[in-house]
Amino acid sequence: MNIQNSTSHKANKGIKAWLMAFLAPVPLIGWLLGIFGAVLVEYFLGDLISYYFGLPKIPVLFGFLTVLKKPLLIPGTMGYMAVVYWLPVIIITKILQKPANKIAGFLDRKPITVAALVHLGLLYGALHLWADLSDYRLLVLKLAMIAIMLTLSINVINGYMGEFSCSHPGFMALGAYTASTITLLFFVNDKQFGNALLPEALGPYFFPLALIAGGVAAALGALVIAIPSFRTRGDYLAIISLAFLFIVKSGIENLEFVGGPRGMSSQPHYSTLPVVFSVMVLCIWIINNFVRSTMGKALNAVRDNELAAEAMTVNTRKTKIITFMFGAFWAGVAGGLFAHVLRYVNPGSFGIQRLAEILAMVYFGGLNSVIGSIVGAVSINVLSESLRPLEIYKWIIIPLLLIVVMLVRPTGLISFTEFKPKELMKPRQKIGEEA
Amino acid sequence: MALLQVDNMTHYFGGLRAVHKYNLILEPGHIVGLIGPNGAGKTTIFNLISGIHTPTEGNIELAGKNLIGHHPHEIAALGLGRTFQNLLLWRHMTVLEHVKMACYSQLEYGIWGAFFGSRRCHNEEKRITAKAMHLLETFDMARFSSQLAVSLPYGAQRRVEMARAMATNPKVLFLDEPTAGMTPDELNRMISIIRKIHQEFNVAIFLIEHRLKFVMELCERIQTLVFGEVIAEGTPAEIKNNPQVIEAYLGKEDIH
Numbered sequence: 001m002n003i004q005n006s007t008s009h010k011a012n013k014g015i016k017a018w019l020m021a022f023l024a025p026v027p028l029i030g031w032l033l034g035i036f037g038a039v040l041v042e043y044f045l046g047d048l049i050s051y052y053f054g055l056p057k058i059p060v061l062f063g064f065l066t067v068l069k070k071p072l073l074i075p076g077t078m079g080y081m082a083v084v085y086w087l088p089v090i091i092i093t094k095i096l097q098k099p100a101n102k103i104a105g106f107l108d109r110k111p112i113t114v115a116a117l118v119h120l121g122l123l124y125g126a127l128h129l130w131a132d133l134s135d136y137r138l139l140v141l142k143l144a145m146i147a148i149m150l151t152l153s154i155n156v157i158n159g160y161m162g163e164f165s166c167s168h169p170g171f172m173a174l175g176a177y178t179a180s181t182i183t184l185l186f187f188v189n190d191k192q193f194g195n196a197l198l199p200e201a202l203g204p205y206f207f208p209l210a211l212i213a214g215g216v217a218a219a220l221g222a223l224v225i226a227i228p229s230f231r232t233r234g235d236y237l238a239i240i241s242l243a244f245l246f247i248v249k250s251g252i253e254n255l256e257f258v259g260g261p262r263g264m265s266s267q268p269h270y271s272t273l274p275v276v277f278s279v280m281v282l283c284i285w286i287i288n289n290f291v292r293s294t295m296g297k298a299l300n301a302v303r304d305n306e307l308a309a310e311a312m313t314v315n316t317r318k319t320k321i322i323t324f325m326f327g328a329f330w331a332g333v334a335g336g337l338f339a340h341v342l343r344y345v346n347p348g349s350f351g352i353q354r355l356a357e358i359l360a361m362v363y364f365g366g367l368n369s370v371i372g373s374i375v376g377a378v379s380i381n382v383l384s385e386s387l388r389p390l391e392i393y394k395w396i397i398i399p400l401l402l403i404v405v406m407l408v409r410p411t412g413l414i415s416f417t418e419f420k421p422k423e424l425m426k427p428r429q430k431i432g433e434e435a
Numbered sequence: 436m437a438l439l440q441v442d443n444m445t446h447y448f449g450g451l452r453a454v455h456k457y458n459l460i461l462e463p464g465h466i467v468g469l470i471g472p473n474g475a476g477k478t479t480i481f482n483l484i485s486g487i488h489t490p491t492e493g494n495i496e497l498a499g500k501n502l503i504g505h506h507p508h509e510i511a512a513l514g515l516g517r518t519f520q521n522l523l524l525w526r527h528m529t530v531l532e533h534v535k536m537a538c539y540s541q542l543e544y545g546i547w548g549a550f551f552g553s554r555r556c557h558n559e560e561k562r563i564t565a566k567a568m569h570l571l572e573t574f575d576m577a578r579f580s581s582q583l584a585v586s587l588p589y590g591a592q593r594r595v596e597m598a599r600a601m602a603t604n605p606k607v608l609f610l611d612e613p614t615a616g617m618t619p620d621e622l623n624r625m626i627s628i629i630r631k632i633h634q635e636f637n638v639a640i641f642l643i644e645h646r647l648k649f650v651m652e653l654c655e656r657i658q659t660l661v662f663g664e665v666i667a668e669g670t671p672a673e674i675k676n677n678p679q680v681i682e683a684y685l686g687k688e689d690i691h
Contacts, residue, residue, distance in 0.1 A: 294539065
């Protein structure tokens with residue numbers, strides 16, 4: 001029994017080691033090139049390949065939807081996935097391994113902004129082509145990016161500072177309604193607000209300002225929680241934040257000015273993929289800068305021991321105010337984007353259900369970690385979209401998954417790590433040295 | 436003029452009189468010890484001076500500045516560093532991060548610099564990292580810099596706490612039972628460390644201690660506190676032979 005165990009362990013280790021040796025020398029840019037290649041294959045040959053595998057059309061979300069609807073298509077879908085995604089990614093990354101390492105080495109010596117822009121450009125290109133094939137993909141992608149912003153911003157409060165805030169949908173609602181009001185008021189001929197006050201063509205340029213206004217509205221709302229947080233912690237603050245969520249929601253429901261429970265619709269189509277992508281990148285960049293600086297580490301000090309933080313010159317009140325306002329600001333911006341993606345908001349979409357979703361994403365992905373937030377937001381979002389054909393069972397599977405993750409890793413999948421873009425983009429293999 | 440001066444400080448917790456008419460004069464570069472049985476109010480005095488509690492009556496001045504009504508972080512930034520009796524370290528932070536965090540009030544880049552990763556922010560971070568590493572070397576802790584502080588052995592954790600307190604650029608250092616739970620070996624090491632920082636950084640030190648060997652060896656002056664009142668003050672030799680102290684403290688307690 002024992003021997004068998006150890007041998008299987010060894011074999012397992014052998015495969016793992018082989019896989020690591022095979023994949024480790026590929027730098028990030030190599031992976032991005034591979035993904036870009038795979039997306040190109042799908043873009044030009046997707047219809048043909050799906051026809052040969054007997055699929056009615058290109059599988060939209062990695063085949064999950066197709067398989068769950070028609071289990072008979074499993075072999076065809078798996079074949080499609082292998083031919084369109086896995087093979088091109090592996091082949092291209094392996095072929096381009098050496099030049100990719102050279103590029104990574106070259107970029108490593110450049111300022112980090114240049115390297116980051118190259119990587120982001122490649123990533124954006126791949127996402128753009130991928131989303132170009134279906135409107136559904138585009139919607140899922142945008143919502144996933146907004147979810148990343150929400151998860152990251154709640155992680156600042158719940159993870160980095162360790163306060164359990166339940167008011168995130170409230171902040172989001174404040175942002176969504178403020179931004180929508182501005183765009184509807186100024187740039188749309190609308191039955192609620194009358195004729196547009198400014199020429200419609202100016203709208204997209206003023207959209208960032210509308211988003212910032214939404215963020216600021218949310219940040220001001222956050223003061224309602226930040227000030228009690230000087231004296232209260234833990235469960236009591238959670239209750240206060242929950243109360244704030246209800247106040248915002250029922251407040252909006254009773255404001256006829258913004259449509260009451262019916263909500264607001266016909267927001268202009270400003271949340272295009274490039275806009276959402278750039279705002280998300282900005283959000284990740286700023287939050288990551290903040291949490292890696294000593295000023296941001298003060299959040300951890302306040303969480304782990306407030307008394308010691310005070311004694312070590314940390315202004316804990318200022319830290320708490322900044323954290324709540326900062327987190328709420330990004331939730332508000334995300335809310336503004338969200339309203340312009342769906343082009344419809346109503347108070348019902350900012351209730352307890354949304355709160356549960358956001359909390360699930362942040363605790364699934366991992367506290368105190370930027371990468372964890374990204375992973376959590378994307379996986380929960382994609383999962384909940386791709387399990388859609390299961391209807392009601394979806395809400396059994398996802399919570400069960402959450403429970404399993406909490407049992408195995410109580411602080412989430414990837415928690416308490418630092419996101420270091422420079423390390424991530426480094427070449428993985430010395431030039432002139434074979435793996 | 437005294438560096439730290441406390442006049443007639445009295446404090447009540449509800450109806451309980453914790454500290455009564457307490458006076459202290461700490462000159463620059465001196466080491467003063469505070470001894471007394473458990474529950475005498477020693478830590479309360481520390482907390483009152485460092486701003487965690489506000490005294491009911493009395494006056495506290497540090498280098499000519501009145502400390503009453505200031506927040507603890509302001510008092511710390513004015514030059515009062517302290518350690519805690521029961522090691523208040525941050526659970527998820529490395530040793531280096533601990534020491535850097537104590538430089539918080541010296542950061543000049545502001546919140547926007549932190550958001551946008553300004554050049555000034557990078558330079559400042561580099562500066563305090565160098566400072567923190569230097570401090571850690573002084574405490575012989577540099578090799579642990581990237582480890583989580585709570586994963587270190589007890590004696591090392593004490594040194595992290597002291598390095599952290601020194602990073603606030605204190606004029607006065609408060610040590611709350613720096614040798615609690617230490618072996619005799621570690622105790623001797625702690626004595627030499629305190630001597631070293633006393634000389635190297637020229638700080639005045641005010642310490643609470645139970646072990647008389649430690650207090651007698653280090654302090655120039657000792658106060659004995661019983662039920663919130665100072666019953667005796669003087670040089671170690673005077674305290675040792677003071678009949679009141681022997682009766683109230685040494686006579687009852689088991690001496691190491």
